[in-house]
Amino acid sequence: MAFYSIGEVAERCGINPVTLRAWQRRYGLFKPQRSEGGHRQFDETDIQRIEEIKRWIQSGVPVGKVKALLEESQNIEHDNWGSYQEEMMAVLRHARPAKIRAAILAAGRQHSADALIDHIIIPVRQRLRLDQNTARAICSMLDGVLIDYAVSSLAESRKKSAKEALLIGWDCDDRTRLWLEAWRLSQRGWNIDVLAEPLEAPRPELFPGQHIFVWTGKALSLRQQEQLSHWQEQGFDIAFHGV
CATH class of the missing domain: 1.10.10 (Arc Repressor Mutant, subunit A)
Structure with missing residues (x-):
C-alpha cells in the first residue's frame, strides 16, 4: 500500500497543509497513520475522504x-x-x-x-x-x-430543451474528468459544449453572450478566485464548477 506525506496530499488535493491539520485536530474528520518518526501517512482511503470533505464544504456545508x-x-x-x-x-x-x-x-x-x-x-x-x-x-x-x-x-441531452453552457478546463490536466464533469452538468439541466483542451488562462471575451463554467479539478487558488471575480465584475457570465 502506498503512503503519502501531508505535503504530497496537500498538493494533490489542492488544500493547504494547515487546513488539513485543522480538519484532523479540530474536527476529527480523518485519522491518518503515523510513521515511526511520528509523521502523518495518508493512504488512498484518506485521500478519497478528503475529496469527499471538499465536496461537502464546496456545496455549502x-x-x-x-x-x-x-x-x-x-x-x-x-x-x-x-x-x-x-x-x-x-x-x-x-x-x-x-x-x-x-x-x-x-x-x-x-x-x-x-x-x-x-x-x-x-x-x-x-x-x-x-x-x-x-x-x-x-x-x-x-x-x-x-x-x-x-x-x-x-449528444442525447441536447435533444431536450435546456440552458446552453460552455465548460472550460482551467489549468488542469485530467481531460477525462473534464468530459465526466460535462456529463454531470448535462444531468443538471444544461446543454454542455466542451472546450476539449484545458487552458492555463481562459479568455471569456472570446465567447460573448455565453454562459461559461470553469473546472479546475481542485479548489480555486487565491489568484484564480481573484481572476474569476474580475471576470464577473466585467459582466461575463462565468462560474466555477466545483464538485
Whole structure:
C-alpha cells in the first residue's frame, strides 16, 4: 500500500497543509497513520475522504457539520460502493473495451451521474493510477470508454430543451474528468459544449453572450478566485464548477 506525506496530499488535493491539520485536530474528520518518526501517512482511503470533505464544504456545508454527514453516508453506502468498485475492477481485468462499455452503460442506468462519477469511476481510476504499466494501460482504455460515454450522453441531452453552457478546463490536466464533469452538468439541466483542451488562462471575451463554467479539478487558488471575480465584475457570465 502506498503512503503519502501531508505535503504530497496537500498538493494533490489542492488544500493547504494547515487546513488539513485543522480538519484532523479540530474536527476529527480523518485519522491518518503515523510513521515511526511520528509523521502523518495518508493512504488512498484518506485521500478519497478528503475529496469527499471538499465536496461537502464546496456545496455549502459548514465544516463543523461534515463529520456527521460523512458517518451517515459511510454507514449507508460504504459496503455497496466498495462492491460496485470491485465489480468494475473485475470487468477491467478482461481488458475488453466492449465489456467495459457494457459495464458503464449498466452502471449509468442504475446510478445517478453524481454517484457513478464520485463513488465508482473516480475511486477506480485512482486505484489504477497507483500501479505501473499494465494497470495504467487499462486505465487509459477505461478513459477512452468514459469519454465516449460522456460524449454520447451530451449528444442525447441536447435533444431536450435546456440552458446552453460552455465548460472550460482551467489549468488542469485530467481531460477525462473534464468530459465526466460535462456529463454531470448535462444531468443538471444544461446543454454542455466542451472546450476539449484545458487552458492555463481562459479568455471569456472570446465567447460573448455565453454562459461559461470553469473546472479546475481542485479548489480555486487565491489568484484564480481573484481572476474569476474580475471576470464577473466585467459582466461575463462565468462560474466555477466545483464538485
